[in-house]
Amino acid sequence: MSFDAAPTDLSGKTCLVTGANGGIGMATAEHFAACGARVLTTDIGDSFAGECQTDHHGFDLMSDAGLDACCDWIAAETPDVLFNNAALFDMGSVLQADLAQHDRLFAVNVRAMYAVMQAAAKALVAAGRPGSIINMASQAGHRGEALVAHYCATKAAVISYTQSAALALAEHRIRVNAISPGVIDTPMWKTVDSLFARFEDKEIGQKKREVGEAVPLGYMGRPFEVARVAVFLAGAQSQYITAQTISVDGGNVLR
Numbered sequence: 001m002s003f004d005a006a007p008t009d010l011s012g013k014t015c016l017v018t019g020a021n022g023g024i025g026m027a028t029a030e031h032f033a034a035c036g037a038r039v040l041t042t043d044i045g046d047s048f049a050g051e052c053q054t055d056h057h058g059f060d061l062m063s064d065a066g067l068d069a070c071c072d073w074i075a076a077e078t079p080d081v082l083f084n085n086a087a088l089f090d091m092g093s094v095l096q097a098d099l100a101q102h103d104r105l106f107a108v109n110v111r112a113m114y115a116v117m118q119a120a121a122k123a124l125v126a127a128g129r130p131g132s133i134i135n136m137a138s139q140a141g142h143r144g145e146a147l148v149a150h151y152c153a154t155k156a157a158v159i160s161y162t163q164s165a166a167l168a169l170a171e172h173r174i175r176v177n178a179i180s181p182g183v184i185d186t187p188m189w190k191t192v193d194s195l196f197a198r199f200e201d202k203e204i205g206q207k208k209r210e211v212g213e214a215v216p217l218g219y220m221g222r223p224f225e226v227a228r229v230a231v232f233l234a235g236a237q238s239q240y241i242t243a244q245t246i247s248v249d250g251g252n253v254l255r
C-alpha cells in the first residue's frame with residue numbers, strides 16, 4: 001500500500017485497530033505504523049492481511065466468547081489509541097428489515113463497539129494514562145435512509161456513545177471522537193452495491209458509480225483519506241478535540 005505518511009509522531013504509542021482487514025481499518029493500521037506506533041490489530045480472521053508489522057488476534061466480536069476475549073486482550077495491552085472500526089452493513093426499510101437483522105447489526109456495530117470502548121477506557125483509567133478513542137460512525141448516523149433503517153440507527157448510536165463517553169472520560173484525559181465517512185471505496189461497498197442493485201433494481205456497479213458522482217468533491221473517498229484523519233485524532237495535534245464527530249465525506253453531509 002502506498003501513501004504519504006502524515007507528519008504526526010505516534011512513536012511510543014500502542015494503537016489498536018478493530019476490523020483491521022477491512023478497507024479503512026487496514027489503511028489506518030498502516031498509517032499508525034508509518035507514524036511509529038506499535039500496532040495491534042484484530043478482525044475475524046487469524047492473521048492481518050496488510051503489509052505492516054502488527055500483533056494480531058482473531059476475534060468474532062458478534063459472539064460473547066469472542067468479545068470477552070477481545071476485551072481481556074485490550075485490558076492486558078492497555079492501548080493508548082483505540083480505532084473502534086469493525087462493523088457490518090445490511091439493508092431494508094422499516095417494512096422489510098426484521099429483528100434478526102437488527103440484532104446482527106447492533107451486536108457488532110453498537111454492542112461490540114461499546115464493550116471494546118469500555119474495555120479500553122477502563123484499562124487506561126486503571127493505568128492512570130491519557131488516551132484517544134476513535135469510533136467509526138457514518139454519514140448514515142446523521143439522518144435516516146428509507147432503505148437502511150437498522151444500519152443508520154447503529155451509527156446514530158455510535159455518535160451518541162461517543163459524546164457520552166467523551167464527557168465521562170474527560171477528567172481522565174481520555175479523548176473520545178468519532179469519524180463519519182461518506183462513501184469510501186472499500187470491500188464493504190461490494191455488499192452495499194449488490195444490496196442496492198437488488199433493492200433499487202440497478203445494475204451491479206451502478207449505485208457505487210452514482211454515489212461517487214454525487215459527492216460534492218466529485219469522487220468516492222479512498223481509505224487513506226479516512227486514515228489520515230484517524231492519525232490526526234490519535235495524536236497530539238488534536239489534543240483539544242473531544243466529543244466530536246468529524247465528517248470525512250467530500251462534502252456530502254452539512255450540519
Ligand SMILES: NC(=O)c1ccc[n+]([C@@H]2O[C@H](COP(=O)([O-])OP(=O)(O)OC[C@H]3O[C@@H](n4cnc5c(N)ncnc54)[C@H](O)[C@@H]3O)[C@@H](O)[C@H]2O)c1
Binds near residue numbers: 019043086087108185
Ligand atoms: N466504506 C464506507 O463507505 C463507509 C461509510 C461510512 C462508514 N463506514 C464505516 O467505516 C468502518 C469500516 O468500514 P469499511 O468500509 O472499511 O468496511 P469493511 O467491510 O471493508 O471492513 C469492516 C471490517 O469489520 C470486520 N468485522 C465485521 N464483523 C465482524 C465481527 N463480527 N467480528 C470482528 N470483525 C468484524 C470485517 O471482517 C471487516 O474486515 C465501519 O465501521 C463502517 O460502518 C464505512
